[in-house]
Amino acid sequence: MFSLAEPTSTWYLVLSAVLFGIGTIGVMVRRNPLIMFMCIELMLNAVNLSFVALSSQIANIDGQVVVFFVLVVAAAEVVVGLGIIVSIMRRRTTLTVDDMSGLKG
Template sequence: MQAVVLAAVVPTTTYYLVLSAALFGIGATGLLVRRNPLIMFMCIELMLNAVNVTFVALAVRFGNIDGQTAVFFVLVVAAAEVVVGLGIIISILRRRPGATADDLAELKG
């Protein structure tokens, strides 16, 4: 009986938006809490994914494909951003191994 009731519910756009709000909040919290630059980067990816879910859910709701095109561009920019960011992290960590975000408070190498 319970399974029949569950199967009858159709997830609306609101469900997806609430999910992406939760994902964005978790990503933001992680970005503020963690001090390993690599993990801070992963938290940024979480927040980008939350935005992507919002884009796709609303694109489907409005029947407008532009939202999915925007997600495509977000993916491309995220890939470029990860490449540059990891390059910076490599050159920092090569110079001082085990550096956390707190150790990098000044630009002086």
């Protein structure tokens, strides 16, 4: 399966799975919402990588198109997420998700 000469797309897919796992662990372990956000970006990137790898494996450009849209949506998501964090930080001094359990600001 793993020949030493050329990395096949399996290698990339395995790497993307590992990256996704690391991202998941980060979201579950860290308490700083900014870093949780970064871990979500890691997971998105893992998925992007697998899309591109599969796109060249099955010789279909659509995988790259999906990644393009994921990039745009990720940008929008980060903008909204950081806006939320900024407006939460106006009322609190510490930045951990444990303090955000109440819905009322």
